[in-house]
Amino acid sequence: MEHIEVKIEEEQQSERIDKVVTSIESDWSRSQVQNWVKDGMVTVNGKTVKTNYKCSAGDIISITIPEPTILDVEAEEMNLDIVFEDSDVLVVNKPRGMVVHPAPGNYSGTLVNGLMAHCKDLSGINGVLRPGIVHRIDKDTTGLLMVAKNDMAHESLVSQLKAKTTTRKYKAIVHGVMPHDKGTIDAPIGRDKSDRQKMTVTDENSRDAVTHFNVLEKFNDFTFVECQLETGRTHQIRVHLKYIGFPLAGDPKYGPKKTLDINGQALHAGLLGFEHPRTKEYMEFEVPLPKDMEQLLDNLRRKLG
Template sequence: MHMEKIDYQIREEESGERIDRLVAGIDESWSRSQVQQWIKDGHITVNGESIKANYKCSPNDLIVIEVPEPEPLDVEPEEMELDIYYEDQDVLVVNKPRGMVVHPAPGHFSGTLVNGLMAHCKDLSGINGVLRPGIVHRIDKDTSGLLMVAKNDISHEKLVQQLVDKTVTRKYFAIVHGVIPHDHGTIDAPIGRDPVERQSMAVSDKGKSAVTHFTVLERLEPYTFVECVLETGRTHQIRVHMKYIGHPLVGDPKYGPRNTLSTDGQVLHAGILGFQHPRTGEYMEFNASLPDYFTELLHRLRQNH
């Protein structure tokens, strides 16, 4: 059984927190009950000792988490309508609707994009394990748009390398709060887990480097329609960066203001995706037009404007 091992050192501000709660906040795909089971099974130790789920953490405690490999039986292929933009023996490009989770996680074992992909094609790269076959990069549940999927391990490695080398084109469209005065801008601010809200990300000195370029497409006071280009791909990057500059995404339940337009989540669409084909090296670019929810909102804002 293959286990991923994670070391985590308790910081001053985390002291006194229950270990099951703290560990469940490290990765948003881990549930608290799952973490409690790992503690029972001895997969989590503190300073080399076994503990109980109600153990209160002290500063500088060293937590070692052995993440057990998920059971391979959990993910079932499911027939679903997929909006496939391109497919060959190596790679597939799919336009994900908003509201769909990309890959299974506790609480979401069916209805995910992976379930649909498994029914659609029998061959997906196995690099990311049984829960994430073929998945090279993700977009959030309520973000719509284009994803590339690897159909074999060589393609997977080459596509991931392009993400690392920052040669993949990823353009997103969003509607944000406030009127952005400049036409263009670059947000270069590292992103890491929010130390207080463990399920959220935040700009933090301890984070990983993150760069987003934005262009204003239209000002619809008191909102702005923007295009964002990702140079890096951190979790929730555009949502965190736009909030950081004081222009959070409309409808964002996690990073937006309480008083926002009622949409089903953030108004964010991964509209343009470009990469070099992993086998031929040819550059390919795909463009998924704005979905209905997005164009209807734009129309409404233009009328009000």
């Protein structure tokens, strides 16, 4: 373990201990430092303190930096579609059928396994099974994900998601012909009491959820839409579109059994925008539809003709 000692200067008088320690190293996050203080890894004049301790000039801060957690998840070489990467952030285009992170009973073949082989530096805020993962998309949803390579980046990206300043646009093929060209679905989502593996629109134990949609093309029995997330609840787009009567094509959980021939829901996270954690520059990335969704659209267009 590494040990650091810092003396508090006059200009740091009355600042909180967690703020002072976080400012020492740019890759240390506030939440990470607060955990160190709680665990007694940070002392003032040889004594443990609380995270809200106000520093005095002349205080000697001693910091014991814990060894990084050894991950139980094994790195696996994969041909990942990396759209962007620097020392803080990575943006990846996830294929259909790939789970984002390991879970009990499913420790291999996930995006995290591939990321660990691609780069050794991933943020540790989410623990052993989900290093670097800031947000998720479902196994059979394709498209863009942002990944944090250190805790500073992780904290920044999570705060942007909470503040609703990121841009996340999805394209989807749904059952039915939508009568409106655009709209907003504002309906709270919670766990389905009759099926714990499903989410549903409910007022009980729910969280606010808002999805904006814009119709791109209409077909005989289907509609091609773009959805923009304002919030990011589990299965949000799938639940919201079912709620208004236009479930996703190919969705085994929320859609009809008789559907288009696609292996999983026709949903693609095609556009992702966020502020870079270090440079503060707004960055936006876009990837085309996967081939199977393009093929479905071509088939639907031919039937119209």
